[in-house]
Amino acid sequence: MATYKELLKQQEALAIQIEAARKSEIADAVAKVRAVIEEYGLSAADVFPSGRRTARAPRAGSKVPPKYRDPATGQTWTGRGKEPKWIEGKDRTPFLIA
Known part of the structure; x- marks a missing residue:
């Protein structure tokens, strides 16, 4: 069985590996998104609409x-x-x- 200090070192090493994998996967995802945007000629407004709604939904707890x-x-x-x-x-x- 590993000691507490050995486990902490393993945790630090895993944290570094996790961050590296995260950065790599984010870079891949951004590349895919850029390719799709370029392929379809999308604009920022197409991907991220303003959020304005034409009709508002009734709020919960209305009188x-x-x-x-x-x-x-x-x-x-x-x-x-x-x-x-x-x-x-x-x-x-x-x-x-x-």
Whole structure:
């Protein structure tokens, strides 16, 4: 079994090998990308669009108008999530907001 110091030396050697392999693979990838760009006559705008969208997606957590109202207290409920005590187990029709 290797000692702690020997393992640290192996780790350093591996880190150097990893970085060299990473640089080599990045260089290969960049060369491939440049070849494809040249082959198809692409521009930077073709590869990296501005990111502007024509229509925005609705954001999560947007407000929803209330659907039910308690006539006694005036409290409202959207119909989402846990039912409030005042409507729990009852027919919801009389509580609908017109």
